[in-house]
Amino acid sequence: MSAIAVESLYKVFGKGARGAVSQLKAGVPRDQLNAKGVTAAVIDHNWSIEPGEIFVVMGLSGSGKSTLIRMLNGLIKPTSGRIEIDGVELGSLSPRELRRLRREKISMVFQHFALLPHRTVVENVAFGLEIKGLNKTERLERAREAVELVGLSGHEDKLPAQLSGGMKQRVGLARALAADTEILLMDEAFSALDPLIRQEMQDQLLELQSKLAKTIVFITHDLNEAMRIGDRIAICDGEVKQLGTAEDLLLRPADEYVAEFTADVDRSRVLTAEAVMEPCGTGDTSEFTTVESDVHVNELYEPILSSKAPLLVVDDNADPLGVVTTRSIIKSLSPEPDTGAGEAEQERQPA
Amino acid sequence: MIDYLRDWLWTYVWKPLPDMPFGDWMETFIRWARDAWAAGFDAVDTGLEFLYANLADGLLWLPSGIMVLLFAAAAWAARGWKLGVGIGIGMFVVAWTPYWEQTMQTLSMVLVSAAIAILLAIPLGIAAAESRAVSAVARPVLDFMQTLPAFVYLIPVVMLFSVGVVPGIIATIIFAMPPGVRLTELGLRQVDREVVEAGQAFGASPARILARIKLPLALPTIMAGLNQVIMLALSMVVIAGLVGGGGLGSVISGSLGRLDIAAGFNAGLAVVLLAILLDRVTQGLSDRTPVARAAKLAR
Numbered sequence A: 001m002s003a004i005a006v007e008s009l010y011k012v013f014g015k016g017a018r019g020a021v022s023q024l025k026a027g028v029p030r031d032q033l034n035a036k037g038v039t040a041a042v043i044d045h046n047w048s049i050e051p052g053e054i055f056v057v058m059g060l061s062g063s064g065k066s067t068l069i070r071m072l073n074g075l076i077k078p079t080s081g082r083i084e085i086d087g088v089e090l091g092s093l094s095p096r097e098l099r100r101l102r103r104e105k106i107s108m109v110f111q112h113f114a115l116l117p118h119r120t121v122v123e124n125v126a127f128g129l130e131i132k133g134l135n136k137t138e139r140l141e142r143a144r145e146a147v148e149l150v151g152l153s154g155h156e157d158k159l160p161a162q163l164s165g166g167m168k169q170r171v172g173l174a175r176a177l178a179a180d181t182e183i184l185l186m187d188e189a190f191s192a193l194d195p196l197i198r199q200e201m202q203d204q205l206l207e208l209q210s211k212l213a214k215t216i217v218f219i220t221h222d223l224n225e226a227m228r229i230g231d232r233i234a235i236c237d238g239e240v241k242q243l244g245t246a247e248d249l250l251l252r253p254a255d256e257y258v259a260e261f262t263a264d265v266d267r268s269r270v271l272t273a274e275a276v277m278e279p280c281g282t283g284d285t286s287e288f289t290t291v292e293s294d295v296h297v298n299e300l301y302e303p304i305l306s307s308k309a310p311l312l313v314v315d316d317n318a319d320p321l322g323v324v325t326t327r328s329i330i331k332s333l334s335p336e337p338d339t340g341a342g343e344a345e346q347e348r349q350p351a
Numbered sequence B: 001m002i003d004y005l006r007d008w009l010w011t012y013v014w015k016p017l018p019d020m021p022f023g024d025w026m027e028t029f030i031r032w033a034r035d036a037w038a039a040g041f042d043a044v045d046t047g048l049e050f051l052y053a054n055l056a057d058g059l060l061w062l063p064s065g066i067m068v069l070l071f072a073a074a075a076w077a078a079r080g081w082k083l084g085v086g087i088g089i090g091m092f093v094v095a096w097t098p099y100w101e102q103t104m105q106t107l108s109m110v111l112v113s114a115a116i117a118i119l120l121a122i123p124l125g126i127a128a129a130e131s132r133a134v135s136a137v138a139r140p141v142l143d144f145m146q147t148l149p150a151f152v153y154l155i156p157v158v159m160l161f162s163v164g165v166v167p168g169i170i171a172t173i174i175f176a177m178p179p180g181v182r183l184t185e186l187g188l189r190q191v192d193r194e195v196v197e198a199g200q201a202f203g204a205s206p207a208r209i210l211a212r213i214k215l216p217l218a219l220p221t222i223m224a225g226l227n228q229v230i231m232l233a234l235s236m237v238v239i240a241g242l243v244g245g246g247g248l249g250s251v252i253s254g255s256l257g258r259l260d261i262a263a264g265f266n267a268g269l270a271v272v273l274l275a276i277l278l279d280r281v282t283q284g285l286s287d288r289t290p291v292a293r294a295a296k297l298a299r
Helices: A017-025 A030-034 A065-072 A095-105 A121-125 A127-132 A136-149 A165-178 A195-212 A223-229 A246-251 A256-262 A301-305 A326-333 A341-347 B002-014 B022-036 B038-059 B064-078 B081-096 B100-130 B132-147 B150-161 B165-189 B193-201 B206-243 B247-258 B261-287 B290-298
Strands: A004-013 A039-049 A054-058 A080-085 A106-109 A183-187 A215-220 A232-237 A239-244 A289-292 A311-314 A320-324
Touching: A004 A017, A004 A065, A017 A030, A017 A039, A030 A039, A039 A065, A039 A239, A054 A065, A054 A223, A065 A080, A065 A183, A065 A215, A095 A106, A095 A127, A106 A165, A106 B193, A121 A127, A121 A136, A121 A165, A127 A136, A127 A165, A136 A165, A165 A195, A195 A223, A215 A223, A223 A246, A232 A246, A232 A256, A239 A246, A239 A256, A246 A256, A301 A326, A320 A326, B022 B038, B022 B150, B038 B100, B038 B150, B038 B165, B064 B081, B064 B261, B081 B100, B081 B261, B100 B132, B100 B165, B100 B206, B100 B247, B100 B261, B132 B165, B150 B165, B150 B206, B165 B206, B193 B206, B206 B247, B206 B261, B206 B290, B247 B261, B261 B290
Parallel strands: A054 A215, A054 A232, A106 A183, A183 A215, A289 A311
Antiparallel strands: A004 A039, A004 A080, A232 A239, A311 A320
16 A cells, blocks of 8 residues: 555645636646636646655745645645545544544654754654653653664754754754654755755665655755655656656656756766666677666766776676666766767757 | 805714714713622622732731842842842832832732733733634724723723722723733744644644643743733823822822822832832743743854
């Protein structure tokens, strides 16, 4: 069963929202509704997330991504459509049942941390457990474990005002982890942080994820971030423009909109050896240096420079899959979709 | 031509409107209420009189010299030794005037009416913050309560409770309550939306969000409201001297009648020093709220 599933999900703000949904279904474009003072934030979303997956929703501001994530835990009611969490439809729950679902199944990390300024780090982390009704000793003990997990040991008794942005967000993350829910919603969680700290937090999230295997919905407006951490990425502008892995988006953009987005991405960090390799042919490859198929292109530079022959890409069983040459690497870095090599070269001739 | 038009306007447009008896309606209502709810007013009268008399007796139970030290100690505890010394000197000066007893009576009236005003104001402020409808109704009523000239309250209140301390306290409660409601509402509405959302996202009930998130974060603003309530109460309690409210108000209205500059100045000085005491101590308390302390740490 999917951890989260949404089906023809719509959210429209403004007067006559329901009418607007039927208009959208009939194919009236979003801009035309905007002119009438109705804002369509989420249009016809249909997707599901498997347990343990990091699902990134990526979009510019105003693309409805914050609205979307708030619908997943019922903070915002959909205008129409279904949301299922572990097979339970949110719309069928009473407010009390909905609160219980949030306590037990879903926690959230916020863009601006949303910490209580008068509580210490460990008291903030214990907040979710306090709501769950754990007694003080137990919740503080579990909060301390979560604080340690995010690497904030020694700061337990500080107040949020005494912490840097990155540390504050670690508190936010620890609070969500301490609640011990299967699903973690992260709303632009790293967007307010400096670039270096942001990368550090991304690494930490991936490391934690490898241990904890939560189902994570991650909202961001930064495509590099999306590609770095997302198992699958949904590019949204009201509706879902494309949903797929980072490689799908780079190699097979669904439309202009997605292609424009992906143009600026550092492709070498997203594409893997498998995605850029060429067929082996029939020659003798026994002398070639081998690389695993899931190694990123930016890690191939060094081996290919120190080897005269192409690199041999192998799978988990060490069976050959293809070869990577300098040429195939350079080709992979250009954002042009798969066209014949000759044509591409011609296009690039100065006019 | 212009004169003709003016005459016409006065004769046919304005003149036919009769004077509306707003005042008569109010008077009829008050007279009716006095008879209809006599038992209720008696109970309120007895209750407030009891509170006031006991508090005033308590404050006057010890000699003024020891009370001065106690006030200084309270100020020290609320804010620090500097304020303790300042308040000690101020209250010593008050004890030096002939009006220590009246000052303690006035203080009792302020404390009783401010306590009741804030007990009414906080729930009202919460209701106004949670509901737009309550807020929309409360706002003009509060404007009315706050701007109606203070003296005007005294007339119906005296009619309901006769002269004495209680009408003064009632008028003071009505007059001093509005900033308590307003600042409670403001403080709650100013709480960061994301933090409230965090409470919701972790499954907290609305009551819990109010108690654990909104009220603690709004507390510094609510305390500022308490400060305002107390200061307004002090100003009203002095005016209540006109209806036999006792305390410094009676001294001041008496000296106004006799043009007694000396007595008026003594009592006025005591009012000022009492005002400083109440203001600084409540400010000190609001600086001690957890959120205000955390904010200070950030600097």
